[in-house]
Every structure is written in C-alpha cells, then in structure tokens.
Amino acid sequence: QSALTQPPSASGSPGQSVTISCTGTSSDVGAYNYVSWYQQHPGKAPKLIIYEVTKRASGVPDRFSGSKSGNTASLTVSGLQADDEADYYCSSYEGINNLGVFGTGTKVSVL
Amino acid sequence: QVQLVESGGGVVQPGRSLRLSCAASGFAFTDFGMHWARQAPGKGLEWVAVIGHDGNIERYADSVKGRFTISRDNSKNRLYLQMDSLRAEDTALYYCAKGYHTVTHWGQGIRVSVSS
Numbered sequence: 001q002s003a004l005t006q007p008p009s010a011s012g013s014p015g016q017s018v019t020i021s022c023t024g025t026s027s028d029v030g031a032y033n034y035v036s037w038y039q040q041h042p043g044k045a046p047k048l049i050i051y052e053v054t055k056r057a058s059g060v061p062d063r064f065s066g067s068k069s070g071n072t073a074s075l076t077v078s079g080l081q082a083d084d085e086a087d088y089y090c091s092s093y094e095g096i097n098n099l100g101v102f103g104t105g106t107k108v109s110v111l
Numbered sequence: 112q113v114q115l116v117e118s119g120g121g122v123v124q125p126g127r128s129l130r131l132s133c134a135a136s137g138f139a140f141t142d143f144g145m146h147w148a149r150q151a152p153g154k155g156l157e158w159v160a161v162i163g164h165d166g167n168i169e170r171y172a173d174s175v176k177g178r179f180t181i182s183r184d185n186s187k188n189r190l191y192l193q194m195d196s197l198r199a200e201d202t203a204l205y206y207c208a209k210g211y212h213t214v215t216h217w218g219q220g221i222r223v224s225v226s227s
Contacts, residue, residue: 003155034212038156045206045217046156052213089156093212099170100146100214105155 004029004090004103011109012080020106022073022090028101030071034093037066037075041086049088050075077108085110113137115207115218122224123197133190133207133218140188141165144211147181147192149203150220157203160192161211175201197225 005023012018022029022037029035035053038046048057050066053073063078073092077084090103119131131147147159160171160181169181180193190207204220 036213040156045219047217048213048215051215057215091156091158091214097170097173098168099161099172100158102156102158 002101004092004101006088006090006103006106008104009107009109011111013111014080014082016080017076017078018080018108019074019076020088020090020108022075022092022103024071024073024092024101026071027096028071028092028094029068029073031095032093033068034100035066035068035073036091037064037073038089038091039084039086040089046089080110082110084108113209113216115209115216117205117207117218117221120205120221120223122226124227125198125225127197128193128195129197129223131192131194131205131207131221131223133192135188135190135207135209138209141185143209144168145181145183145190146208146210146214147190148206148208148214148217149201149223150206151200151203154203159205162190163211194223197223199225201225 010018037050040046053068054066065076088106094101114136116134146161162181178196182191206220207218208214209216
C-alpha cells in the first residue's frame with residue numbers, strides 16, 4: 001500500500017489557478033474512477049471536495065475541478081482565494097487490499 | 112445533518128488495548144459503509160479500516176492487520192475500532208468517516224497516544 005504521489009507544495013496569487021497532481025498505479029488511480037480530493041485546514045477534519053474523479057461535493061464552488069489521465073489524477077483550483085490555503089489530499093480505491101490509499105498531501109499557499 | 116462523534120481515545124502503554132467508538136446520526140447508518148482513518152502528528156492521512164454497510168466486508172491497512180478490528184452495531188448506529196497490541200507508531204488522531212468507495216463526511220477525530 002504505497003501512498004499516491006503528490007507535490008509537497010503549490011502556490012499562486014489570488015485569482016490565479018493552481019493544479020495538483022496525484023500519481024498512482026494501474027492498481028489504484030489507473031484502475032478505478034473512485035478518486036476523491038479532500039481539503040484540510042489546520043486543526044480541522046478533512047472535507048470532501050471532489051469525488052469519482054470529476055464530481056464536486058455538495059456546496060463546493062465550481063472553481064474546483066478534477067480530472068484523470070492514466071495513472072494520474074489532478075485537482076485544479078481556479079480563481080484562488082485566501083480560504084483555499086490548506087492541505088489537499090487525493091485518495092483512490094485500491095484493488096489489492098480493497099481499501100483506499102491517500103496521496104502524500106500538498107500544501108497550497110495563496111501568496 | 113450528518114454527525115459523527117468519536118470517543119474512547121486517550122493515553123495507553125505499548126502493548127495495551129483501546130476501543131474507539133463512533134456515534135453516527137443524521138443519515139441511514141445501515142445503508143453506508145464506514146471507515147476509520149488516522150493522522151499522526153504533523154503527518155498525512157492514512158486509511159486504517161473499512162466495513163461494509165451490513166458488516167459483511169472488512170478490510171485493513173497492512174500496518175494494522177491482525178491487531179485492529181473494525182465492527183459496527185447497526186441497532187445502535189455505532190462504529191467501533193478495537194485496537195490491540197498498540198505501538199508507538201499508532202499514535203495519531205483517529206477519524207470516523209462515512210462512506211465506502213467515497214467518504215463524504217468525517218468526525219472531528221479522537222486522539223490516541225501510545226507511550227510508556
């Protein structure tokens with residue numbers, strides 16, 4: 001159960017866009033459309049942002065979008081706002097242990 | 112609205128046991144699979160275990176397999192995590208979470224510290 005690979009950090013100015021990658025294998029990201037993205041502010045529980053690769057969770061603005069190509073999923077945050085500054089984790093269902101696997105996490109900074 | 116409230120955490124010595132509980136409300140508990148996840152201090156998230164909606168499926172992370180047991184009582188809308196043979200590396204904030212392939216809601220977490 002190796003963690004999915006994410007860049008440790010990403011940043012952008014208010015109004016700009018940032019894209020976070022999440023690279024897995026043919027046993028997880030590449031095999032299933034059960035890829036989710038979670039936002040976690042310091043000291044808070046994670047919050048579902050994107051599920052099943054492209055679907056936005058209830059109440060999530062359309063500035064957040066997800067995609068996938070092969071073994072790599074991506075989260076794009078457009079029109080960056082101060083409140084978008086948080087840690088972001090991807091997660092995928094994994095077919096060997098039949099349990100999810102998280103990404104390593106990406107800290108997004110709004111400059 | 113969905114509420115998940117964890118309890119049962121604390122400080123425990125290595126090798127000892129602890130049982131976490133999660134009280135669920137605001138949704139049809141019997142219709143959903145449930146997870147336990149954890150986050151060590153300053154570290155990332157880790158899925159610990161998942162259980163099917165009727166308890167017929169259980170899956171565990173390799174790091175806890177054989178030591179932890181996930182269970183549920185659908186008559187009480189409760190999820191449990193029995194943690195045996197605890198190790199220092201099990202020290203973390205443990206979250207109860209709703210969903211099987213997609214986890215949609217999380218509790219606020221309960222701290223477990225394994226230390227002599």
